[in-house]
Amino acid sequence: xxxxxxxxxxxxxxxxxxxxxxxxxxxxxxxxxxxxxxxxxxxxxxxxxxxxxxxxxxxxxxxxxxxxxxxxxxxxxxxxxxxxxxxxxxxxxxxxxxxxxxxxxxxxxxxxxxxxxxxxxxxxxxxxxxxxxxxxxxxxxxxxxxxxxxxxxxxxxxxxxxxxxxx
Amino acid sequence: xxxxxxxxxxxxxxxxxxxxxxxxxxxxxxxxxxxxxxxxxxxxxxxxxxxxxxxxxxxxxxxxxxxxxxxxxxxxxxxxxxxxxxxxxxxxxxxxxxxxxxxxxxxxxxxxxxxxxxxxxxxxxxxxxxxxxxxxxxxxxxxxxxxxxxxxxxxxxxxxxxxxxxx
Numbered sequence: 001x002x003x004x005x006x007x008x009x010x011x012x013x014x015x016x017x018x019x020x021x022x023x024x025x026x027x028x029x030x031x032x033x034x035x036x037x038x039x040x041x042x043x044x045x046x047x048x049x050x051x052x053x054x055x056x057x058x059x060x061x062x063x064x065x066x067x068x069x070x071x072x073x074x075x076x077x078x079x080x081x082x083x084x085x086x087x088x089x090x091x092x093x094x095x096x097x098x099x100x101x102x103x104x105x106x107x108x109x110x111x112x113x114x115x116x117x118x119x120x121x122x123x124x125x126x127x128x129x130x131x132x133x134x135x136x137x138x139x140x141x142x143x144x145x146x147x148x149x150x151x152x153x154x155x156x157x158x159x160x161x162x163x164x165x166x167x
Numbered sequence: 168x169x170x171x172x173x174x175x176x177x178x179x180x181x182x183x184x185x186x187x188x189x190x191x192x193x194x195x196x197x198x199x200x201x202x203x204x205x206x207x208x209x210x211x212x213x214x215x216x217x218x219x220x221x222x223x224x225x226x227x228x229x230x231x232x233x234x235x236x237x238x239x240x241x242x243x244x245x246x247x248x249x250x251x252x253x254x255x256x257x258x259x260x261x262x263x264x265x266x267x268x269x270x271x272x273x274x275x276x277x278x279x280x281x282x283x284x285x286x287x288x289x290x291x292x293x294x295x296x297x298x299x300x301x302x303x304x305x306x307x308x309x310x311x312x313x314x315x316x317x318x319x320x321x322x323x324x325x326x327x328x329x330x331x332x333x334x
Contacts, residue, residue, distance in 0.1 A: 001305065002175070
């Protein structure tokens with residue numbers, strides 16, 4: 001009942017290639033220091049990669065990338081280079097060795113701050129080193145109307161963001 | 168950049184009256200056991216109430232309640248009965264002494280499982296005792312198109328959920 005939720009693509013680095021995992025369980029956690037969290041099952045290959053590398057990037061996709069987003073969730077980085085399989089392009093991050101996804105409209109570079117085991121998932125808490133976005137999609141305060149972000153309602157059902165409402 | 172986010176109304180019980188706090192930082196954390204998290208600043212009166220009572224309820228509002236949602240954020244439960252001030256109606260929860268908000272379309276009753284200090288906020292992790300919703304707004308799997316949920320884009324700007332998209 002805490003859906004629809006924004007789906008983000010988390011990148012992390014492995015031995016051979018970097019990996020991508022779609023994550024619907026993300027949350028801002030603190031302003032000072034700036035902390036964000038992503039909750040991942042230990043079954044995911046990215047779980048061990050993030051633990052080893054001590055860093056990750058949150059990349060924000062739009063609905064134009066929905067097919068690629070779905071594809072990143074349907075195979076494992078243990079045996080697949082997801083960047084190449086999903087038609088996504090890695091680019092260097094500013095502060096980390098983990099690549100960002102060029103096609104995404106915003107990026108949050110995180111250094112692993114803490115891991116918290118909570119039930120069948122681990123909350124990876126990252127300290128935000130830098131967050132930046134394409135100015136066409138983010139005006140410095142919030143996303144512009146052009147930013148057709150990916151909100152999952154459940155399973156393979158998504159919802160488009162609609163009209164704005166002022167309080 | 169992890170916005171828009173759903174705004175939920177968290178209820179908790181105090182000495183004299185129950186309190187309500189609007190929360191945009193919430194997250195599912197585990198399937199088994201079912202855990203959810205809400206991140207709250209220690210400045211909020213609800214922070215000490217949840218710690219003392221060891222329980223809270225997540226209530227899901229719709230945009231019809233936007234004025235009341237904004238109002239719950241503009242005063243403190245230390246000196247105000249927010250239910251009466253915001254025109255919201257308390258009703259008994261099924262498992263807790265904390266009241267639910269009748270006007271909301273879904274409710275998640277939580278027993279406090281863990282507190283995690285993260286920067287300038289505390290993540291309150293709740294074990295879900297029961298989650299239930301008005302069937303007009305939630306079909307058992309996900310929210311129906313009638314459910315005009317509250318998504319905050321930033322500050323006093325919100326966004327309506329729009330058309331559905333199948334992957």
